[in-house]
Amino acid sequence: MGRPPLDLSKATKLKHLMFLCRGLKIQPTITALRTVESKSLQRITIHPHTATIQDPIEEVAQGWQDLDRLLVQFWTSRSVRPQLLYGHDKGGQDLRDRAPSLLPELTRRGLVEVVEHSPPLLRNTMR
Numbered sequence: 001m002g003r004p005p006l007d008l009s010k011a012t013k014l015k016h017l018m019f020l021c022r023g024l025k026i027q028p029t030i031t032a033l034r035t036v037e038s039k040s041l042q043r044i045t046i047h048p049h050t051a052t053i054q055d056p057i058e059e060v061a062q063g064w065q066d067l068d069r070l071l072v073q074f075w076t077s078r079s080v081r082p083q084l085l086y087g088h089d090k091g092g093q094d095l096r097d098r099a100p101s102l103l104p105e106l107t108r109r110g111l112v113e114v115v116e117h118s119p120p121l122l123r124n125t126m127r
Contacts, residue, residue, distance in 0.1 A: 006032035014038040018045040026063035033070055044074060047085040047117060064102045075111050082106055085117040
């Protein structure tokens, strides 16, 4: 039995949502976004798994098209700014050029902010 879907309808003062998409399936993110009722929401950040960007299979690509349409609706109806974080693959290749293809309508309209994700540096606290 899987987890129940995330229901954000009662979180009425949300200003920023961030979804870390670790797996290849984007549907849980879409389901959660459809429950958003907050009038204060200003930004939705999506951080996809690098495998999603590198090898989009048909099922995954359809999910991203659905997310693209939903985020366009958030922008046009509520002026919620979408943001897409990208990183580097295991070989160190920059994935910025591939990331916008996941959200083609937002990209075409210039509505998505594509931002490099830099993981925090581990600090050696032992001296």
